[in-house]
Amino acid sequence: MLTRKDFPPGFRFGVATAAYQIEGSSFGGAGPCHWDSFAATPGNTAGGSDGSRACDHYHRWPGDLDLVRDGNFDSYRFSTSWARVMPDGVNVHPEGLDFYDRLVDGMVARGIAPVLTLYHWDLPSALSLQGGWCHRDIAERFADYACAVMARLGDRIEMTATLNEPWCIAWLSHFLGKHAPGLRDIRATAHASHYCLLAHATALQALRADGHGNLGIVLNFETAHPASRSTADMAAAARRDAIYNRWFLDAVTGAGYPALALDGLGPHMPAGWQDDMALIAAPLDWLGVNYYTRSILRGSDELWPSFKFVPGPLPKTGIGWEIRPEGLTEFLLRAAAAAPHLPLYVTENGMAGLESQKCGIVDDTTRQGFIRDHLQAALDAIKAGVDLRGFYQWSLLDNYEWALGYGPRFGLVHVDYTTQIRTPKVSYHMLREALSR
Template sequence: MFAFDRADFGPGFTFGVATAAYQIEGGQRDGRGSSIWDTFSATAGNVHDGDTGAIACNHYELWPQDLDLIRDGGFGAYRFSFAWPRLIPEGTGAVNPAGLDYYDRLIDGMLVRGIKPYATLYHWDLPSTLQDRGGWMNRDIAGWFADYAALIARKFGDRLAATATINEPWCVAFLSHYLGVHAPGYRDIRAAARAMHHVLFAHGTAIDALRAHGAKNLGIVLNLEKSEAFSDSEADRGAANFGDALFNRWYLGGVLKGQYPAEVLQFLGEHMPSGHEKDMEVVSRPLDWLGINYYTRGLYRATGKPSQPVEQVKGDLEKTESGWEIYPQGLTDLLVRVSGEYTKIPLYVTENGMAEVEGENDPRRVSYYEDHLKAVLAAQAAGADVRGYFAWSLLDNYEWAEGYRKRFGLVHVNYATQERTPKASYRAFQGLLHNGR
């Protein structure tokens, strides 16, 4: 049990759980098209043990029992993502009726159970045919994405409590086009520069399309870190500033102020799309809320290499199974910073959680959630307008390049039998929320 009460967070505070389509759905049939994660995971060496999301948690069939778990845990909201290739198999053009039917059932199932649908349009599963046309490196993706957003608004918008355009654009762009860790797996500064801009330009065109079709309560979800220097040296402080600019300020400044940090523009140089400055009004369209995903800090050291000016190093804090430092203070600091320096719109912690190897007993995860929920309370006390918290994740699932070896779930999944077993962390939330709204 947690050492605080639900009422401590204020009236109307939303507690939810989060998932993503490719990580849990499976169901790669009924007209669903291929995504970049299908092809990336099919390539040897990209994913641990060659794991794929072909079956995952079979949420495609088992969604009723998963929604029951959300309801029975007392959670009032479910943050899920639409799978672009399930709805528009080629990315543009013909719509898949079976995909529409599936999300109709899923959303109606939430509403029947008193669960608010918090939707994400894009959580990394780009249709493969659009990657063939350049994907996020191609400026045309802003139009493709806007058309997809319009479909969502027309078919589902009146039933959605909130809609986010993009989940974690840093991962979509830099992690996947410069570091090469995620699909499509590029390691190319030009590809990264284009993706870093186009993902935010597409966010803006999607906001326009959603609003034009009557969708309400719109936002974006950014993954942020607390960027800190490895030492007190001037060089390392400069490295932390650059890391903050690359990881945090590019996306915060772009979306909320229409400005990219000068340090990163200088680093990307001629590789930026020509005339990107003219897009910034679209990039920074007004939003109704901002989602922040937080897991750890970034600890930076200078390298002296122009091609790689900084490197991240490991600190001495306790670490999760993923090797990420457990640093709740960073969440407080980020929430206060964003609300003080960037925006007064409501903030939501849209992902927070930890990987741990265990069965039903996960005491470290219980402590992790308790400490990070306390961090939210501290941010509220300091003036941050934090309106909700979504635990990552409801289920153990396909953890991208880590395959199935990292377990983030409140609910244990036996991947062989698809049996779901609530963990102690699920029970802790259940006790906090009292099965109520």
């Protein structure tokens, strides 16, 4: 097992969570978000589950921060809930900001560096009903929210990300319909794919005007491999790569949207989108890389994007994602090439297990190997010249895994959802020991 000493001095090790997945959206006067209505629609989530209670982090945050500290982690990447801070999407709810004020003070008191994500998918229902990410006004609304949060917390926040995984915000939620708001509409997808980046850029501009720095965005990446060397399969993999990986990375680094993605989305884009591209490419202070798995693509005769997924031969996680650590090295090299002067962070990496507690012990053997191999992949990227400055495990706690409900467990800490008892897994203890040296 690698230890802290194997990495450059000052390298930051942390854990990550998301507000809706752990806090309990029914507490503290939070307003409804589009995940509440999505989950209330039959068939959208496993067992109709939602985040109304989740891990009760709203009340149990002191003990959860103790777990971060006691695990020898340097930093905690958390998110604020837009629906908690602004229940109607516009007006600030003081009780919501008070909660995050206490939370951030708790991190500082424990010597934990706070890393904030402003949006991790919990759009207030009031804004969703007005068009949400499909409407241009969302950019200004998001900037207002970002400025309100940072006006209260920014003096203690070390790094701030605008958005988490815009591919999920736009494509998974508006084209595939698997996340809130659950649309399957190519025009909505095209608009959301652009307006989420416009919102990022508008918030970035507003935060800089307010004097805030160390601002970035978190993008998710997934290797797209062709099922064979046939022309059709190679083209399918290239289209998937353009949609999933290149659309957002190319845009924020000034290369514009890739032609292979515009072939399908272009006719449905909002009028005048080209005029926003310079703002979207405004300089960042850092870039977050989320990496979990790969996909294997076969060409198809279906409508654009004309690809199908086929299963691969590699070992799988509890939800069937292939385990391929070298993909992390590849994407860190790729991101470094796209933005050669930008510091990088692995902002999420982890795996879902189906393990259970036995006699007070959760022995997650597969996760332990997953962590060891992906830390080695990150170190390989550093040795190849990548300016990688930190690595955040997903996730601190087992939590509400969106449409998959409470079955898959990504946490380093087991949560009994009935009693809310936390039990650190063997992977947690492994990391605690490694980070002590």
